[in-house]
Amino acid sequence: MDGQISVFDPRDESSPCYACLFSPSDSFEEVQCSTMGVFAPMVSIIGSMQAAEALKLMVGTAGPSLSGRLLMLDGRSMHWTEMRAARDPDCQVCGAAPVRSNK
Numbered sequence: 001m002d003g004q005i006s007v008f009d010p011r012d013e014s015s016p017c018y019a020c021l022f023s024p025s026d027s028f029e030e031v032q033c034s035t036m037g038v039f040a041p042m043v044s045i046i047g048s049m050q051a052a053e054a055l056k057l058m059v060g061t062a063g064p065s066l067s068g069r070l071l072m073l074d075g076r077s078m079h080w081t082e083m084r085a086a087r088d089p090d091c092q093v094c095g096a097a098p099v100r101s102n103k
């Protein structure tokens, strides 16, 4: 019943990466979509917005992207919440001294 969308643009040095927002070392209590199912319209709502953001990035002059912003949609109330996200200088993936995995 929830959807999230953002843009992670590695060309932009101020853009956070996915791990800046959701650190791999953090543990989240999450409900798997494969267990609980997916509210089908949410897929097309978020998917359409992803397509729009991709087109905006390709065109380059169609306005600012969602880089650095995380939009969260509560499908029950259809209420959007926006969170600003900055690059984490201590990020394990894109920080100054990223930790490399041997996996």
Ligand SMILES: [Zn+2]
Residues within 6 Å of the ligand: 016, 017, 018, 019, 020, 021, 087, 088, 091, 092, 093, 094, 095
């Ligand atoms: Zn990062």
